[in-house]
Amino acid sequence: MKAGLLPGLLYGVLAFLCGAVLGPIRELLLAPEIGALPAALLEGVVLAVALFVVARVAARRLPPEAGRDPRAAMAVLGVVVVLAGEVALGAVLDASGLSEGRAPRGGAEQAIGLVLLAWLAALPFRVRR
Incomplete structure (x- = not known):
C-alpha cells in the first residue's frame, strides 16, 4: 500500500496539470469556435x-512486483x-470573478468528465512499468 503513495501523488499532480492546461484551451479557444460539446469531446x-502517458510515468515508481x-x-x-485540485481551482476562479461569464456545463459535458475520472482510476491497473 505504501508503495503506491508517491506514485499516486505524482499521478494526481501530473493529471491535474494536464487538465489545467487543456481546460482553458477548451474554454477560451475551442468552445467559442466549435461549441461546448465538441470542444469537451476533443x-x-x-x-x-x-x-x-502520465499513468505510465507514475507507474515506473511502483516496485517491479507491485500488485x-x-x-x-x-x-x-x-x-x-x-x-x-479541481475544488481549489474552482474556488480561486469563483473568488476572482473569472468564472462568472462561463455558461454552466451541460449534462453531456459533465458525463465526459465522469468518464475521464473513471479512466484516471482504472489506468493504474492497466499500465505496466
Whole structure:
C-alpha cells in the first residue's frame, strides 16, 4: 500500500496539470469556435491519451512486483489529488470573478468528465512499468 503513495501523488499532480492546461484551451479557444460539446469531446480524447502517458510515468515508481494494493493506492490518491485540485481551482476562479461569464456545463459535458475520472482510476491497473 505504501508503495503506491508517491506514485499516486505524482499521478494526481501530473493529471491535474494536464487538465489545467487543456481546460482553458477548451474554454477560451475551442468552445467559442466549435461549441461546448465538441470542444469537451476533443479535450476528452487528448486528455485520455495524456492520462495514459502520465499513468505510465507514475507507474515506473511502483516496485517491479507491485500488485493490486499499491496500484489501488496510486489510483485513489490520483483521483483525490485531481478532485482536490479541481475544488481549489474552482474556488480561486469563483473568488476572482473569472468564472462568472462561463455558461454552466451541460449534462453531456459533465458525463465526459465522469468518464475521464473513471479512466484516471482504472489506468493504474492497466499500465505496466
